[in-house]
Amino acid sequence: MGINERKERERAEREQRIVAAARMLAERDGWPSVTVRRLADEIEYSQPVLYAHFANRDAIVGAVALEGFAELGPTLRKAVRGNATPAQALEDVATAYLDFAFERPALYEAMFVLPTGIRFAKSDTPQVLRDAFGAMMAVIEPVSADPEISTETFWAALHGLTELERHGRIRAPFRAERVKRIVGMFAMAK
Amino acid sequence: MGINERKERERAEREQRIVAAARMLAERDGWPSVTVRRLADEIEYSQPVLYAHFANRDAIVGAVALEGFAELGPTLRKAVRGNATPAQALEDVATAYLDFAFERPALYEAMFVLPTGIRFAKSDTPQVLRDAFGAMMAVIEPVSADPEISTETFWAALHGLTELERHGRIRAPFRAERVKRIVGMFAMAK
DNA sequence: TCATAAATCTAGCATCGCTATATTGTCAAT
DNA sequence: ATTGACAATATAGCGATGCTAGATTTATGA
Numbered sequence: 391m392g393i394n395e396r397k398e399r400e401r402a403e404r405e406q407r408i409v410a411a412a413r414m415l416a417e418r419d420g421w422p423s424v425t426v427r428r429l430a431d432e433i434e435y436s437q438p439v440l441y442a443h444f445a446n447r448d449a450i451v452g453a454v455a456l457e458g459f460a461e462l463g464p465t466l467r468k469a470v471r472g473n474a475t476p477a478q479a480l481e482d483v484a485t486a487y488l489d490f491a492f493e494r495p496a497l498y499e500a501m502f503v504l505p506t507g508i509r510f511a512k513s514d515t516p517q518v519l520r521d522a523f524g525a526m527m528a529v530i531e532p533v534s535a536d537p538e539i540s541t542e543t544f545w546a547a548l549h550g551l552t553e554l555e556r557h558g559r560i561r562a563p564f565r566a567e568r569v570k571r572i573v574g575m576f577a578m579a580k
Numbered sequence: 581m582g583i584n585e586r587k588e589r590e591r592a593e594r595e596q597r598i599v600a601a602a603r604m605l606a607e608r609d610g611w612p613s614v615t616v617r618r619l620a621d622e623i624e625y626s627q628p629v630l631y632a633h634f635a636n637r638d639a640i641v642g643a644v645a646l647e648g649f650a651e652l653g654p655t656l657r658k659a660v661r662g663n664a665t666p667a668q669a670l671e672d673v674a675t676a677y678l679d680f681a682f683e684r685p686a687l688y689e690a691m692f693v694l695p696t697g698i699r700f701a702k703s704d705t706p707q708v709l710r711d712a713f714g715a716m717m718a719v720i721e722p723v724s725a726d727p728e729i730s731t732e733t734f735w736a737a738l739h740g741l742t743e744l745e746r747h748g749r750i751r752a753p754f755r756a757e758r759v760k761r762i763v764g765m766f767a768m769a770k
Numbered sequence: 771t772c773a774t775a776a777a778t779c780t781a782g783c784a785t786c787g788c789t790a791t792a793t794t795g796t797c798a799a800t
Numbered sequence: 801a802t803t804g805a806c807a808a809t810a811t812a813g814c815g816a817t818g819c820t821a822g823a824t825t826t827a828t829g830a
Contacts, residue, residue, distance in 0.1 A: 425817065425818080437819080439779085447818065502744075510749045511748070542750040545744065545750070549743060553736075558701070560736065561732070564729055571730065575766070615785080628789070632809090637786095
C-alpha cells in the first residue's frame with residue numbers, strides 16, 4: 391500500500407511550498423518580512439507545522455539558499471560563450487555572477503549574508519555548492535597555476551563588488567569598469 | 581551660567597556611553613544580543629532615554645560604525661612601512677585591513693553589513709569615511725591610472741575576502757595566499 | 771465500529787522595538 | 801522660601817517576533 395509514499399510525497403510538496411513562499415516573500419518584501427506566521431498563512435497551515443519541516447527560521451533561509459546555489463552553477467556555465475577566449479570566459483562568468491546577484495538580491499542574501507547553518511568547504515558540503523564553485527573554477531583554471539586559491543580569490547572579489555554596491559558603498563554606474571579591472575587582472579595573472 | 585553647557589556635556593557623555601555599551605555587547609555576544617533593553621540596563625537609564633539620542637536601533641549601530649571608520653583610516657595609514665615600495669604598501673594596507681576586520685568582527689559588521697542609514701559616496705558622507713577611503717587610495721594611486729575606480733575595486737576585493745572567510749565560504753588558513761594574489765595583481769596593473 | 775496513534779491547531783511564553791502617558795526633578799518668578 | 805511651569809525621566813503597555821506545550825481533530829488498522 392502506497393499510503394506512506396503518498397504521505398511522504400505530500401510532505402515533500404508542502405516543504406517545497408514553504409521554501410517557495412519564503413523566497414517569494416523575501417524577494418518581494420525583504421527577509422525581515424519573512425516571518426513564520428506569514429509563511430504559515432501563505433501555505434495555509436498553522437505555525438507549528440513549519441517546525442515539523444525545519445528546525446528554525448534560519449533553516450528555512452538555508453533551504454532557499456540551497457535553491458540559489460543549485461541555480462547559480464548552471465547559470466554561470468551557460469553564460470560562457472561557446473568560442474570564448476580564457477579572458478572572455480572570465481568576463482562572461484563575472485558579468486553573469488553580478489547579474490544573478492542583482493536580479494535576485496534576496497536569494498543572494500540568503501546564500502552569502504544571512505545565517506543559515508550551511509557548511510562550506512567541508513566534507514558535508516552539498517553537491518550543488520561544490521558544483522557552483524566548480525563553475526567558477528572551470529574558467530579560472532586556464533589562467534591560474536593554483537586554481538583553488540585563485541577561484542576563492544576571484545569569488546571573493548565578485549562577492550565584494552556585489553555587497554559594496556548593494557550597500558551603496560561604491561558607485562553603481564561604474565560596475566562594468568570594476569568588473570573589467572578584476573577580469574583583466576585575473577586574465578593576466580598566469 | 582554654564583548650566584546648559586554642563587547639560588550638553590552630560591548628554592554627550594551619556595550618548596557616548598550608549599555607543600560604547602553597544603559596541604562592547606556586540607563584540608562580546610554578537611549584534612542580535614544588542615537590544616535596546618540591554619543597552620538601557622547597561623547605562624542605567626530607562627529605554628525611552630535612548631530614543632532621545634537615536635531615532636532607532638539602527639542609528640545606534642550606525643554610531644558604532646562611524647567609530648569604526650574613524651579608526652580604520654588611521655590604522656591603514658600607520659600600517660604602511662616607511663620605506664615601502666608601491667607593492668609593499670599595497671600589501672601592508674591589505675593585511676592591516678583584514679586584521680582590522682577579524683580582530684573586531686562586530687565592528688566590521690556594523691560598518692559594512694548591517695543596516696545603518698549611513699550614506700556613502702554622497703555629498704553628506706562623513707569625513708571619517710572619506711578619510712578611510714583616502715587611506716586606501718593613497719597606496720593605489722602609484723599603481724593605477726584611475727585611482728578612484730581601482731580603489732573601489734581593491735576595497736571590494738578585500739571586503740569579499742573578509743566576508744567569505746567570516747562566513748566559512750573559503751578556507752581560513754589560505755588567507756595570506758589570497759592576499760598575495762590580490763596585491764600582486766593590483767601592483768602589476770598599471 | 772472503535773481504540774490508538776498520527777497530524778494538526780489553539781493558546782501562550784518570553785522577548786523584541788518603540789511610544790503614550792504618568793511621574794519626578796529642576797528652574798525661575800513671585 | 802513657595803510655587804507654578806517646564807524639562808527630564810520612568811512606568812506601563814502595544815503589536816510584533818520565534819518558538820512550544822498541551823488540547824483537539826483526523827486518519828489508520830484491528
